[in-house]
Amino acid sequence: MANRKIRIALAGNPNSGKTSIFNALTGAHQKVGNYPGVTVEKRVGFGSYNGYDIEFVDLPGTYSLNAYSTDEKVARDYLIDFKPDVVINIVDSGNLERNLYLTTQLLELECDIIIDLNMWDEAQRMGIHIDRAKLSRLLGAPTVTTIGHRGSGVRDLLQAAVDLVENKHQDHRHAPVSYGSHIDDLVVDLTKNIEKCKSCGMCPSRRWLAVKLLEGDIQTESKFIKDSSELDKLQKSIRKKVRHVKRATGEDPDVILTDGRYGYISGIMKEVVSHKIGDRMKQSRQIDAVLTHRLLGYPIFLFLIWLIFQATFVLGSYPMEWIEAGVAVLSNAADSVIPDGFINDLIVDGAIAGCGAVLVFLPNIMILFLGIAALEDSGYMARAAFLMDRLMHALGLHGKSFIPMIMGFGCNVPAIMATRTLESERDRIMTILLIPLMSCSARLAVYVLFAGAFFGAMAGNVIFGIYLLGIAAAVGIAQILRKTLFRQEVAPFVMELPPYRIPTIKSVFMHMWERASIYLKKIGGIILVASVVIWLMGYFPKPDNYSQDFDSKIENLQTQLETRAISQAEQQRIDNEISELKTTKSSEEIQKSYIGKIGKGIVPVIEPLGFDWKLGVSLITGFVAKEIVISTMGVLYQIGEGADGESQGLTDALKAPENNISPLKSLAFLVFVLLYTPCVGTIIAIKREAGLKIMILSVVYQMILAWSMAFVFYQGGKLLGFN
Amino acid sequence: MKISSKIEDYLETIYRLSLKMDTVGVTDVAKARNVSVPTARTAVNRLQEFGFLHQKHYGKIILHEDGRKKGEEIFSVHKTLRRFLRDFLLVDEETAEKEACKMEHGLSHETLERLQMFLQVLEESEVCEKSCMTKYEKSLRKIKVDTAKAGNNGKEDSSSQRELKTMTLLDLKPGETGIISKVGGYGKLRHRILDLGLHVGESIAMVKTAPLKDPIEFSLNGNHISLRRSEAELIQIKSNG
Numbered sequence: 010m011a012n013r014k015i016r017i018a019l020a021g022n023p024n025s026g027k028t029s030i031f032n033a034l035t036g037a038h039q040k041v042g043n044y045p046g047v048t049v050e051k052r053v054g055f056g057s058y059n060g061y062d063i064e065f066v067d068l069p070g071t072y073s074l075n076a077y078s079t080d081e082k083v084a085r086d087y088l089i090d091f092k093p094d095v096v097i098n099i100v101d102s103g104n105l106e107r108n109l110y111l112t113t114q115l116l117e118l119e120c121d122i123i124i125d126l127n128m129w130d131e132a133q134r135m136g137i138h139i140d141r142a143k144l145s146r147l148l149g150a151p152t153v154t155t156i157g158h159r160g161s162g163v164r165d166l167l168q169a170a171v172d173l174v175e176n177k178h179q180d181h182r183h184a185p186v187s188y189g190s191h192i193d194d195l196v197v198d199l200t201k202n203i204e205k206c207k208s209c210g211m212c213p214s215r216r217w218l219a220v221k222l223l224e225g226d227i228q229t230e231s232k233f234i235k236d237s238s239e240l241d242k243l244q245k246s247i248r249k250k251v252r253h254v255k256r257a258t259g260e261d262p263d264v265i266l267t268d269g270r271y272g273y274i275s276g277i278m279k280e281v282v283s284h285k286i287g288d289r290m291k292q293s294r295q296i297d298a299v300l301t302h303r304l305l306g307y308p309i310f311l312f313l314i315w316l317i318f319q320a321t322f323v324l325g326s327y328p329m330e331w332i333e334a335g336v337a338v339l340s341n342a343a344d345s346v347i348p349d350g351f352i353n354d355l356i357v358d359g360a361i362a363g364c365g366a367v368l369v370f371l372p373n374i375m376i377l378f379l380g381i382a383a384l385e386d387s388g389y390m391a392r393a394a395f396l397m398d399r400l401m402h403a404l405g406l407h408g409k410s411f412i413p414m415i416m417g418f419g420c421n422v423p424a425i426m427a428t429r430t431l432e433s434e435r436d437r438i439m440t441i442l443l444i445p446l447m448s449c450s451a452r453l454a455v456y457v458l459f460a461g462a463f464f465g466a467m468a469g470n471v472i473f474g475i476y477l478l479g480i481a482a483a484v485g486i487a488q489i490l491r492k493t494l495f496r497q498e499v500a501p502f503v504m505e506l507p508p509y510r511i512p513t514i515k516s517v518f519m520h521m522w523e524r525a526s527i528y529l530k531k532i533g534g535i536i537l538v539a540s541v542v543i544w545l546m547g548y549f550p551k552p553d554n555y556s557q558d559f560d561s562k563i564e565n566l567q568t569q570l571e572t573r574a575i576s577q578a579e580q581q582r583i584d585n586e587i588s589e590l591k592t593t594k595s596s597e598e599i600q601k602s603y604i605g606k607i608g609k610g611i612v613p614v615i616e617p618l619g620f621d622w623k624l625g626v627s628l629i630t631g632f633v634a635k636e637i638v639i640s641t642m643g644v645l646y647q648i649g650e651g652a653d654g655e656s657q658g659l660t661d662a663l664k665a666p667e668n669n670i671s672p673l674k675s676l677a678f679l680v681f682v683l684l685y686t687p688c689v690g691t692i693i694a695i696k697r698e699a700g701l702k703i704m705i706l707s708v709v710y711q712m713i714l715a716w717s718m719a720f721v722f723y724q725g726g727k728l729l730g731f732n
Numbered sequence: 733m734k735i736s737s738k739i740e741d742y743l744e745t746i747y748r749l750s751l752k753m754d755t756v757g758v759t760d761v762a763k764a765r766n767v768s769v770p771t772a773r774t775a776v777n778r779l780q781e782f783g784f785l786h787q788k789h790y791g792k793i794i795l796h797e798d799g800r801k802k803g804e805e806i807f808s809v810h811k812t813l814r815r816f817l818r819d820f821l822l823v824d825e826e827t828a829e830k831e832a833c834k835m836e837h838g839l840s841h842e843t844l845e846r847l848q849m850f851l852q853v854l855e856e857s858e859v860c861e862k863s864c865m866t867k868y869e870k871s872l873r874k875i876k877v878d879t880a881k882a883g884n885n886g887k888e889d890s891s892s893q894r895e896l897k898t899m900t901l902l903d904l905k906p907g908e909t910g911i912i913s914k915v916g917g918y919g920k921l922r923h924r925i926l927d928l929g930l931h932v933g934e935s936i937a938m939v940k941t942a943p944l945k946d947p948i949e950f951s952l953n954g955n956h957i958s959l960r961r962s963e964a965e966l967i968q969i970k971s972n973g
Contacts, residue, residue, distance in 0.1 A: 072924075072927040072928055073923070073927040075923045075927065077919065077920040077923045077924065078920070078924075103954075104954060104955065106929070106953060107928070107929050107953065107955055110927065110929070248855075252855070260932075263922070263923070263926070264915060264926065264931070264932065267926040267927075267931050268931055268932060268933075271929070271931055271934075288954065289954050290951065290954060290955070290956055293956070294939070294956075297940075297949075301940070301942065301943070301949075302943075303943050304943070306942075306943050307943060391958075395942050395947060395949065395958050396942055396943065398942065398946070398947050398960065399942060399944035399945070399946045399947070400944070402946075402960065408947075501920060501921040501924050501925075501960075501963060502947055502958065502959065502960040502963060503921065503924045503925055503928060503957065503958075503959055503963055504957065504958050505928065505955060505956065505957055505958075506949060506956040506957065506958055507956075
């Protein structure tokens with residue numbers, strides 16, 4: 010017989026250990042994606058138990074289902090639209106009262122819930138005794154105890170779920186929450202009205218809808234009451250009643266409803282919990298005495314950030330080198346196996362190089378998310394936001410924006426992926442828009458080359474100034490954004506500072522792997538395609554005729570090398586000649602290619618910035634990655650392939666008078682490189698994290714910003730008499 | 733003949749009493765208006781001359797249709813003004829009641845109509861009501877604190893003492909506790925606050941401020957929660973001691 014399929018959703022407060030239960034339930038069988046239309050993570054896992062195939066959905070951690078935040082809305086919409094067979098409500102046993110608040114709302118939605126008393130060991134240690142049987146009876150839901158990070162109790166959970174599906178559990182019933190006479194009467198009244206309303210058929214529970222209407226929940230209104238005249242009628246009668254309640258009690262209904270829920274919960278608490286005095290925050294307070302100390306707080310925070318930064322970008326540079334070396338070995342191997350021609354070029358220069366460009370980010374991403382997962386799981390992330398909020402709020406951002414922004418100095422791609430820690434959509438998108446202005450390490454190579462070539466002893470200062478300019482631009486853009494696009498919504502900071510916990514290695518590594526696989530699957534592929542496309546644009550069309558017959562000349566020289574016995578010096582000379590010919594050939598090819606044509610086409614646009622077509626082409630190829638700016642220049646200025654920042658050849662070539670690059674022009678170029686779109690990877694990451702519109706906005710505003718700032722620097726400098 | 737505002741007040745009183753009790757007597761009127769019975773009787777006699785009511789034996793007052801209408805009219809004006817003072821200007825109940833009585837005679841019919849319309853528009857557009865009222869409440873609190881401070885600098889008068897009692901979470905120092913008496917703010921913010929357990933009657937302790945004084949960490953019911961100063965300001969508390 011085929012297994013029956015059931016769907017189980019996991020709901021619970023943040024920091025209730027939901028994810029560890031989810032991991033314990035599903036093991037490695039997980040898929041991570043987004044909920045449709047929003048960038049809230051949807052984790053789905055699979056398992057089977059007792060003849061059932063179970064799909065687990067990990068809902069975002071929320072304190073309630075009011076749909077005031079995207080997370081809450083997503084969780085609630087899932088529960089309503091997909092009606093999971095069972096909802097496992099994960100509850101922190103040590104913090105039962107606050108956690109049961111969500112439970113009351115789940116009950117009101119008439120979900121079939123199982124109360125999972127998680128972190129049972131912690132509660133025991135604090136001397137909290139919970140009468141489970143009574144709790145089950147009062148809430149009308151089965152209870153199970155688990156210890157998430159050890160995975161114990163998970164079988165009981167599955168058994169309870171299966172029992173519930175098979176209707177075996179005797180405690181199961183839906184108990185309505187009472188809100189006191191004022192509201193209860195109103196709710197009954199409204200429920201009757203709603204029953205009459207024809208377009209309310211969709212809603213899961215009329216009583217629930219009545220409560221939501223009283224709370225003034227606009228989203229629910231528009232979701233369930235499609236007929237606007239009926240809605241109008243309902244709203245009018247509600248408004249009158251609400252005013253009446255307000256006058257009678259002096260409070261808004263939403264306050265009374267909240268009070269009602271907490272009153273209901275405190276009644277339950279009195280019945281089922283016997284406390285010995287246990288303060289779950291005691292240890293955390295002691296740790297906080299140091300970590301958020303008036304004087305010590307910042308140094309410790311900066312040290313931790315420094316540590317993660319160093320680990321990510323210094324430690325990460327070793328595996329990056331291995332990847333680069335591996336890619337080089339692979340492309341050499343491919344080069345020798347595949348006969349010369351388009352296929353060879355496509356595979357070696359296009360595909361393999363593209364894969365290399367994708368893989369190179371991987372070590373950074375893995376290490377950074379290892380660090381971020383540790384910060385999150387330990388509870389320090391909330392403290393970091395607590396410390397930084399004053400400064401970031403002044404910029405119109407959230408305290409949690411700080412860490413992603415700082416990581417942007419290493420690499421924008423993982424930094425943008427790290428904005429997931431921000432709950433509010435507005436804060437997240439603003440942070441994502443600003444991160445590209447944080448000058449990443451790939452751009453540093455360009456700065457070093459140009460500053461070294463044109464500013465000599467001042468090079469260090471110039472580079473430092475460029476970094477500062479990026480930060481200043483971010484501050485300025487933040488001000489503009491919050492006065493234009495992000496004006497209306499003010500994201501509240503109200504945030505829990507959870508107790509410190511030692512992160513488990515398993516969960517930290519799972520988090521890391523999750524990010525890495527998202528990157529490889531969702532971002533890497535597109536970066537690869539984009540890299541190949543840009544490579545193709547630089548490859549085609551082939552020039553019809555070259556200024557000289559490169560191929561035969563090179564062949565000629567090569568036969569000379571192979572056939573005749575020649576001296577060492579002679580061999581050297583011929584080698585040089587060959588590579589020079591090759592470079593000249595590539596240079597001609599790139600000039601005639603689409604990219605070359607675009608580069609020449611945009612000359613009128615970039616001329617006011619002091620750039621010629623060669624710089625233009627370098628900037629265009631720089632869309633792939635900033636490292637490519639330099640290798641393109643190597644080709645265009647004909648100093649041979651594989652140029653890097655230290656190559657004396659390129660420095661000399663840039664300074665050569667015939668190339669006509671002045672220090673002022675080079676400064677304008679650096680400003681442009683700092684401010685325009687960092688790379689394909691960043692663009693794709695933005696699209697994945699914030700959607701297409703924000704991606705376009707990001708590219709467009711950065712182009713405009715880069716152009717105008719470079720213009721100001723070049724033309725302003727000229728006016729001031731610099732050269 | 734025009735009736736004086738004083739007599740109008742009596743009519744209103746009688747009307748209001750007639751809503752609450754089956755039979756209204758002169759003594760009830762006197763009690764409600766806080767005057768002697770003979771004074772009340774003179775006024776009732778005047779009203780009888782206007783034909784608004786007549787008296788039966790033992791001082792029982794019967795309102796005529798005219799009188800009922802007139803009384804209702806005056807009372808509705810009174811209610812409008814009281815609502816304006818209490819719900820919008822946030823004057824306390826007692827003062828609102830007293831001053832609405834004084835205002836109701838001075839305003840023209842047209843002005844009153846406009847006021848009524850204005851309040852209705854405000855009430856019906858919730859967004860406007862909410863955002864305006866939040867701002868207003870905020871500046872009101874500031875004034876209260878300022879006047880309280882000024883009062884303390886000079887002589888400590890009793891009224892400023894009373895005003896000082898409306899404290900917010902901002903007034904707590906590290907280690908101090910208070911009991912939440914009102915949760916202000918609207919929408920998302922307010923719900924977040926409520927969802928996290930900060931609701932009326934809950935005891936809350938200030939733990940510490942962040943190094944730059946903002947945000948502030950509070951503890952309630954075994955949970956630690958951080959609020960920005962602007963958010964903490966929305967939550968009123970009663971002192972615990």
